[in-house]
Amino acid sequence: MTVDIGRDPVTNKRKQKELSGFKTKREAEKAAAALITEVEEGTFVQEKNVTFGDFVKTWLETYKKSGVKMSTIRVREHESGRLTKYFENMKMKDITHKMYQDAINDLKTNGRLSHNTISGVHSTGKMIFSKAVELKVIKADPTQFAKLPRKLTTVEELEQEEEVVKYLEKGELALLLKTAQEQGFQQDYPIFLILAYSGMRAGELCALRWSDLDMDEHTISITKTYYNPSNRAQEFYLLTPKTKRSKRKIDVEPIVIEALKQHRTWQKELMMKYRKTYYKGDFVFTRTDPLNVGYPIYIRTIENHMRRLLKLAGLNESLTPHSLRHTHTSLLAEASVGLQEIMERLGHKDDNTTRNVYLHVTKEKKKEASQKFGELMRSI
Known part of the structure; x- marks a missing residue:
């Protein structure tokens, strides 16, 4: 099914979007109706085919010009690199909430990273995908509602913990x-x-x-x-x-x-x-x-x-x-x-x-x- 999504602002030619992959005609019609509503309300986003790896490179170059300290830039490069291992060649628009949550969870279970480190990676991830939404590269932010994994401490472990005083008398x-x-x-x-x-x-x-x-x-x-x-x-x-x-x-x-x-x-x-x-x-x-x-x-x-x-x-x-x-x-x-x-x-x-x-x-x-x-x- 093809839906008219307006005209190209440069060429003034009509733009159309092909909808496919539906099991029934009714599902296709519902999807088309929803798309037409978005176009009419001005909320439609034509997602782009840029990969995560390419987008991160562009984002980092822009981030470097925003006046942040060199040490902060280095941290963002390192943290975005951890996410790039999961998504480098994937299109931004194809990264789902579940994929992102699975990556965050994997940093804990297999990467064995600390909570603070994972929190930093997640903060960088939110910055990247938020910018992608702003630039209309993607429609939805997969980092939204993502939860950081935490180690559950038992009562016994809590009772056995000793306070380590990190200073000299x-x-x-x-x-x-x-x-x-x-x-x-x-x-x-x-x-x-x-x-x-x-x-x-x-x-x-x-x-x-x-x-x-x-x-x-x-x-x-x-x-x-x-x-x-x-x-x-x-x-x-x-x-x-x-x-x-x-x-x-x-x-x-x-x-x-x-x-x-x-x-x-x-x-x-x-x-x-x-x-x-x-x-x-x-x-x-x-x-x-x-x-x-x-x-x-x-x-x-x-x-x-x-x-x-x-x-x-x-x-x-x-x-x-x-x-x-x-x-x-x-x-x-x-x-x-x-x-x-x-x-x-x-x-x-x-x-x-x-x-x-x-x-x-x-x-x-x-x-x-x-x-x-x-x-x-x-x-x-």
């Missing part, structure tokens, strides 16, 4: 810093001191320049973060902070300023030694190998050095530089600093982990206050 932090000062590599002590005393992210520390420091006012301005997807020292990028609130100025203790001054003295000697090749980027913490001297230090280097120090100190080796951010939170909470002030210092509006660490510490302090009050009353 005050005495443990002191031991880590002492180990860094006495057994660490050249830049270890000021690196881990500043991470612990400021709560900044490792990427923010790698991007830190001397011009960001005010030695007189004892402040550090955090305005950028380090990004190096290729892991080549000279191919790094300085990006805007993670969020708008990540741009901030924080006060630090005199001990941090003093350590930075001593570090600066050592760095000047390094600059003189390699004065012909030293990369003059004004970075506070840099690589020291002759070929890349002066370029920002790798985040991975900081992680490796921390693992070494934790082992030397006999501390939990699973902790990371980000754990020092949580350590900073716990110590501020112990010092009775409010959650809002801590959030502002860390540079984010809200964060469940930070909130949980804060509540954990303050809960213990409340218990301690109650115990002290009880002891006081018993002494009367």
Whole structure:
């Protein structure tokens, strides 16, 4: 059965759509009537034959020009690539809701991806198909109403779960810093001191320049973060902070300023030694190998050095530089600093982990206050 769907706006020739594959004449007539209604109401979409793989390539090129950060683009490329494995050569219009849901489920069962990873893939999928609907490549969005698979936790598993506190206690932090000062590599002590005393992210520390420091006012301005997807020292990028609130100025203790001054003295000697090749980027913490001297230090280097120090100190080796951010939170909470002030210092509006660490510490302090009050009353 053939249905007239209007005229081509360029050639003014009549356009027709062939309907086929129906078991009965009545089914064909119902489909034709529905199509005519769509044409008359202006809701008809002439779906195109573009494949998923080709559409994603076009979408990514447009997405790159939308002003998003390079790191975000890289994430979208990676996530769309996971969907491309399922749909690359399929026409966009042929991808059904069930096909999409099956792909999402397969990422969990066979891909063994985490819930957060699958959630990211799904977010990218929604962006792709939403754009396809907007451009009238497809009529319906197969991602609509798709559900993310979740692992069902039994009561027994929930009861057996142990809370893993990903931060150092005050005495443990002191031991880590002492180990860094006495057994660490050249830049270890000021690196881990500043991470612990400021709560900044490792990427923010790698991007830190001397011009960001005010030695007189004892402040550090955090305005950028380090990004190096290729892991080549000279191919790094300085990006805007993670969020708008990540741009901030924080006060630090005199001990941090003093350590930075001593570090600066050592760095000047390094600059003189390699004065012909030293990369003059004004970075506070840099690589020291002759070929890349002066370029920002790798985040991975900081992680490796921390693992070494934790082992030397006999501390939990699973902790990371980000754990020092949580350590900073716990110590501020112990010092009775409010959650809002801590959030502002860390540079984010809200964060469940930070909130949980804060509540954990303050809960213990409340218990301690109650115990002290009880002891006081018993002494009367």
